[in-house]
Amino acid sequence: MNMWKRSELMRRLDLSLPLVQGPFGGGLSSVDLAVAVSEAGGLGSFGVHHLEAAAITAVAADIRARSARPFALNLWIPHDGSDEAHADAAQFAAYLAPLAPYFAELGLPLPTPPARYAPPYAQQIDAVLAARPAVFSFVYGIPAADVLARCRELDIFTLGAATTPAEALALVQAGVDGVVATGFEAGGHRVSFLRPAEDCLTGTLALLPQVADAVAAPVVAAGGIADGRGIAAALALGAQAVQIGTGFLACRESGTHDLHRRRLLGEDAGDTALTRAFSGRLARGLRNRFMHEIGAAATAPYPIQGWLSGRLRAAAIAQGRGDLMSLWSGQSAPLLSRGEPLAAADYIARLMSQAQQAIARLGSLAGRQEQE
Template identity: 60%
Template structure:
């Protein structure tokens, strides 16, 4: 009974489980297809990809599965695509990171011509590729894009960190909503108010969103096992989105060092910081996060900080330095058990079924 919800019926899924999309190159075709083949919905974070790469990614996923999957993009906010800097301002911005570049024996990066591929080109590629689902964070696509999705048979999935954001998504015509609590790893994807003013926990957020909208609601944030899925469904959600547990699997594109850290005792201690990207995000507390804590007000905005910290991460990763790189991680890391995505899906389905079946029969 629990496997059949408004979400599974709308998407044609066997189980109401969605793999969260990972940006910055952490998603993989293999993981996306595996989750979809197992009856849930895999997701691929394509925020870092060019239009041609997005087309190639969709083709590669389709070669592995005919089941529903999602391609995820970030909606541009403010002037994130039109950041204007001169060399002097750039040098001043990266000064707090200079000691770490020196420690890793690398020269500081130079100002690039472009930080990320243009969103307009990315979204045109998504529309041309026609994935089953177009998911997005940090806002709402334009009415024209949403209308074109409807005409092409592409379902849309938006993320909300507040009830107001969920209502705005529904009013815009978005088909499904992820209600994401502050327990989630990675970026806080708020768009109506600041991320710091939108920190509601999953257990408080989900039932409020369910009461406020009529479209299917997916719970996210702090869910890593069947207990979390059962709780989400009990709160009225029509499905659960899981990020950190899938990121920790060998099929993700997270580095071996990152995956190792997700299973370490240190992963129990996460923090919200702007140090790694210029936007508020949750990761494992480490030396770099702590060192930049006092500089957050003066750090460069997104996407500059994301790009600069990314160059530092590449060098740190090459030297096995987990203390000097972003380690995205939700508050559920202590619950991680599986390192294989197929085994994780089996465990999630079995445990959720045991809990909800026992409750239904009065044996729980």
């Protein structure tokens, strides 16, 4: 029997579990994972910020062909004009210089500047709206008013990420339907947009109740949650659901490489740090050689740094070089079971069982206190 009370968020999205799969970019999302989570009663997600419009259309069609359940597509909002990034020849050479030794080490020729460093955001937005997912989730800002209006017309629920109460207020005041309160424990990119990311490093335990108090819209908790105890705690602090990234990244269906997955499930999974080395934006991942060596060097801005390191990543994966690829992870990875990765359905079943046990323990404790 499903014990979960259907919150406003769950009712609006027709979810049976208060669970959102974190949307991974850079090829780490997979249709298999999104479908598995949605079919289990949560909200499966797919990060599409790295995809051209035609690929976004194809991903949405693939998910919909395999599941009639709600799902989310996620984009990065280019609030700083990053989708139009440009570097002249001298700038490109300067940005490339710190990475040249790694290209040589991997046996790669030095790249030449591309026509674009990122897909056109306007075309991506058009593709997302045309696909009409149940949820359009986004990070790094607030979509334009006309985009939000179009989402309301199409009955697309909008879900924006906030790393401070001020960002949560800005999202809701703009007309966004729900807020993901993202603590600094989370893996991947720090998605701040009102202030520098380094100034927005509040943990989930402190951030979540502040956001829940600040806005009337549904709040989803993210960051540091990988087992059922975290789910129970988040719901107690005012969240209507939780978003889990690292735990799902370690599942068999995710798009990550086995090198990455083994590190997530290894004994040193707690060794994470914040870095700009891979994308030019602050992000949390497992420490490795590239993070250490490039961390002290000047990096190109996003998305140029991401484009450059992406050329290295493909070769590093092919050559089994985990020391030269991004290994995104949150601080919750040590809470995962060591050893072989779980299927998403098994992980979800474990999460829900653990959460129910945690809630029952709290109820039992409260009952004993009343008797004393």
